[in-house]
Amino acid sequence: MNVKALLKQVPNRRTRRNLPVARTALSIAVAASCTFGVCLPGIAQDSDAAGRPAGSGNGRDVKVMIISMFGPEGQVWLDNLGPWKAIKVPGLSPDYPEVHCNRQEVCVLTTGMGHSNAAASLMALTFSDRFDLRRTYFMIAGIAGIDPMQGTLGSAAWAKYLVDFGIQWEIDAREKPDSWPSGFLGINTKSPSGKPPLDYRTEVFALNAKLADTAFALSRNVTLADTSAAQLARAKFNYPPANQPPEVIQCDTLAGDTWWSGKYIGERARYWTKLLTDNKGTYCTTQQEDNATYEALKRAASTGRVDLSRVAALRSGSDFDRPYDGQSASDNLVNYAAQGGFGPAIENLYRAGNPLVQDIVTHWGEWRDGVPSR
Numbered sequence: 001m002n003v004k005a006l007l008k009q010v011p012n013r014r015t016r017r018n019l020p021v022a023r024t025a026l027s028i029a030v031a032a033s034c035t036f037g038v039c040l041p042g043i044a045q046d047s048d049a050a051g052r053p054a055g056s057g058n059g060r061d062v063k064v065m066i067i068s069m070f071g072p073e074g075q076v077w078l079d080n081l082g083p084w085k086a087i088k089v090p091g092l093s094p095d096y097p098e099v100h101c102n103r104q105e106v107c108v109l110t111t112g113m114g115h116s117n118a119a120a121s122l123m124a125l126t127f128s129d130r131f132d133l134r135r136t137y138f139m140i141a142g143i144a145g146i147d148p149m150q151g152t153l154g155s156a157a158w159a160k161y162l163v164d165f166g167i168q169w170e171i172d173a174r175e176k177p178d179s180w181p182s183g184f185l186g187i188n189t190k191s192p193s194g195k196p197p198l199d200y201r202t203e204v205f206a207l208n209a210k211l212a213d214t215a216f217a218l219s220r221n222v223t224l225a226d227t228s229a230a231q232l233a234r235a236k237f238n239y240p241p242a243n244q245p246p247e248v249i250q251c252d253t254l255a256g257d258t259w260w261s262g263k264y265i266g267e268r269a270r271y272w273t274k275l276l277t278d279n280k281g282t283y284c285t286t287q288q289e290d291n292a293t294y295e296a297l298k299r300a301a302s303t304g305r306v307d308l309s310r311v312a313a314l315r316s317g318s319d320f321d322r323p324y325d326g327q328s329a330s331d332n333l334v335n336y337a338a339q340g341g342f343g344p345a346i347e348n349l350y351r352a353g354n355p356l357v358q359d360i361v362t363h364w365g366e367w368r369d370g371v372p373s374r
Helices: 003-007 014-017 021-032 071-078 115-126 209-217 230-235 263-276 290-301 329-334 341-362
Strands: 062-067 084-089 100-101 105-112 137-146 155-158 162-163 204-206 249-252 252-256 283-287 312-322
Touching: 021 105, 062 071, 062 341, 071 105, 071 137, 071 341, 084 249, 115 155, 115 290, 137 341, 155 209, 155 341, 162 263, 162 290, 204 290, 209 249, 209 341, 252 263, 252 290, 263 283, 283 312, 290 312, 312 341
Parallel strands: 062 105, 062 137, 137 312, 155 249, 162 252, 252 283
Antiparallel strands: 084 100, 100 105, 137 283, 155 312, 162 204
16 A cells, blocks of 8 residues: 555545645545455554554553443453453543453453444543553454344354444435335435445444354354243244244344334345345344444554454344234334343353453463464
8 A cells, every 4th residue: 555655646625624634645545455444454553752553562461352332241241250450441431431351361341332432432442551452352242132033032143244224314214215115225325225335434344254253163052041031032933043042153233323123124234234245244133332343443453552353243132123923113122121131142242252252361372463273
């Protein structure tokens, strides 16, 4: 990537009045080096006076950083992997102002829920000098709604793609053209079937497939938690895997701050994931934060503070994203807690995620320089 050449090509447009030319061109260079949001190394890395990458000081080494979004998601790790040392980090959520780290150099961060909290907390973490995160493996571990055609209550899904469901145009379904399957369409497209130009550069990210496959291989045979309430809820579906016991699976996750429920939005979720991943991804879980989390990590990676090839995403099904036959979409949404999936989904974050955590810390010599080939 010839950044100097790009500097000469910056158009004289509105952005030049707000930012120095060099900064604008550099952002273009970084974006141009990314495919599905995965950036090549060596772009836009800051350094200190000695020429070392930023974040390479005397901060605490971390082998695994577990990213949870709210209290119970983090607590399941705190209950199982202690004792812990609490480290305050300026800029974290006031509800969760500390990162907890144990003797194995495993840490737990709780960001707060939603896009804004996730992005702000990850920026505060990654630009803090209290940690050296250059070799850290980041594991997003949170609960989600789940597509009953891909999983069930308590299923734990490792993703290869993070897709943002919120960056779309929308027309109220009561006003959409009759030929449209829903009121959603990509920004700057002409119909729901058009792929948008991805101008935001956060619409879709591809995770390290080798890491996702390794995580799945390590956890696929674990025994997952279940409850009688979840069993009763899933039995109302007349097809698998919705009516089957939970398993560890591989499929992709969709982010958006609006909680939704229903067949038609669910169909859009499936289609949108296929559209943005060029038919490579398969939608199965819906949550709020993961694209925001990854974008914050990507910005830290552009300064050499983190390694984007070391990010994994695990989401467990706490409720179905659409109703069973005979149930209304509104009942499925407002009574989501009655499905009984919350408890096993929380527990299964630990059961499905811990094999990867323990393999990394136990065999650090194999993992230190990247995901091992096995």
